[in-house]
Amino acid sequence: MRYLHHFWLCPFSRKIRVILGEKKLEFELVFEKFWQRREDFLKLNPAGQVPTLIEEKKLILPDSTSIAEYLEEVYPDPKLIGSNPKYRAEVRRLLAWFDLKFFEEVTKPILEEKVFKRFMAMGHPKTEIIRVAKKNISYHLEYISWLVERRNWLVGDDFSFADISAASHISCLDYLDDVPWEDFEIAKTWYVRVKSRPSFRPLLNDRILGLNAPKHYSNLDF
Amino acid sequence: MRYLHHFWLCPFSRKIRVILGEKKLEFELVFEKFWQRREDFLKLNPAGQVPTLIEEKKLILPDSTSIAEYLEEVYPDPKLIGSNPKYRAEVRRLLAWFDLKFFEEVTKPILEEKVFKRFMAMGHPKTEIIRVAKKNISYHLEYISWLVERRNWLVGDDFSFADISAASHISCLDYLDDVPWEDFEIAKTWYVRVKSRPSFRPLLNDRILGLNAPKHYSNLDF
Structure with missing residues (x-):
């Protein structure tokens, strides 16, 4: 296994x-x-x-x-990174964007302050750090909107690692109700499409003891 | 071009x-x-x-x-990531080790304190941060020694991205004279082999205005 x-x-x-x-x-x-x-x-x-x-x-x-x-x-079926070097370079560029830049600017500070400090009993969250991270998320959501206005998925015609990475980060923040969806209709439409994939369902069923998700978290029609 | x-x-x-x-x-x-x-x-x-x-x-x-x-x-010639998925997984594992873990624990704090603070006129280096990073480098050099005692290069028979990444980080620290070579003979022998490759020479010729490298920096027989 x-x-x-x-x-x-x-x-x-x-x-x-x-x-x-x-x-x-x-x-x-x-x-x-x-x-x-x-x-x-x-x-x-x-x-x-x-x-x-x-x-x-x-x-x-x-x-x-x-x-x-x-x-x-x-396990190349289905392909999630594209079928030629240029496409793959763009998938990997966006993968790095979300796994390094978005993580550093948004996911990491919010998770550290809101989740890990609690688990590790390291004191109260610093609201100033959370405030900056929540401000940072907006330009990333704008970037996602800009991309999906021009492409079917983040990189092009095919669902790829880039969509998976972006949605994985965002789903963690959404669990904490830290995504300002009301201001980003286009990014939201993209996220609903990711959420509705069967591969994403198990994530939406996760529940963490003592940390409740908002109602819309697992709702596809939010 | x-x-x-x-x-x-x-x-x-x-x-x-x-x-x-x-x-x-x-x-x-x-x-x-x-x-x-x-x-x-x-x-x-x-x-x-x-x-x-x-x-x-x-x-x-x-x-x-x-x-x-x-x-x-x-440009697959010469191959720098190995010829089968398991070998490539090990190359990528070590690449992540140096580019994420080593960077976070050693390269980043030392460069930030000693180099970027100067370039950006952000005040004096914090000696405590440098002290911790210089302590951290030791267990990474031990790990390199452990690997090259068992393998020809860091991953196996072939020179790979893993060696290139590790040596790139170390060369930055070596420029600042922050590598305790005297305690790590085996890691040093590996680094001399990387340094002696023609692809590495241009790095050793870099000189930064106002920031002198130690004598041994570009010396192959140090």
Whole structure:
């Protein structure tokens, strides 16, 4: 059996869950409080980070980008990264945009202040940090709108890693009710299309003890 | 002509310079003070980051991982990422190790405190941050030693993106004389082998105005 060590509100873990779903690959989730640096987990992945995919006993894959590239190479159906180098370069550019830039400017500060500080008992969230991150999200939603006004999906005709990455980050923030959907109708339409894919359903069914999602979180018609 | 927008002590820019060198692809360097967010540069790459490769007028590639994957696909000789999915997964795992983990724990704090604060006139370096980063580098050098005791290069028989990434980060720190080579003979032997490759020579010839490299920086027999 394939095992994915993950954390519910980790956007990178979510990305791999969706990719496995799109490629119809079976797997079991292992919930990992990665900040506890569990010894057995560090033996699997010395970086101590989720997601970590146990593809087989002797093939342990850490890092969501490496996992995604591996899955695309070994299970190319359906293609999620495009069929020529230029298209793939654009998919990877947007993947980096969301996994590095969006993460640094939006997902990370909001998750750290609102979720991890609570789990790790590290004191109260800093409202100023959350305020800046919530301001940053707007220009990213504008960028998504700009892209989907010109393209069917974020990169072009095909649903790709770029859509999966963007939607994975956004879904974490949506769980915390931190996405100003009312101001971004076009981005919202794109997100509804991602949400309605069967691969995305399991994410929408996640519920975290003591942390309630807003009503619209799993609603496709919000 | 191919243009690479770069910054001297950016490890990601260095990585692409070495890859272009290994693949014997000609290019011209464009020095970019990326923190000034030059308007013409933002038009090329809205993320405003180096490296950005202008492969042709209509093909602008940002993000070092995307650039590396593109170059490997279009110019596969010599192969720098391995010839099967498992090997490539290990290359990408170590690439992420150095570009994310090592960068966060070592390169970024040291460059920010010692280099960028000076360029941006942001005050004096914080010695405590530098002290922690210099402590962190030791376990990474131990990890490199552990790997090259078991393998010819970091991943296996072949020189790969993993060696290029690790050496690019380390070369920036070495320019600042922040690598405790005396305690890590095995890692040093590996680094000398990387340094002696023709693709690495241009990096060793870089000199930054007002910031002198130590004598051993460009010396192969240090």
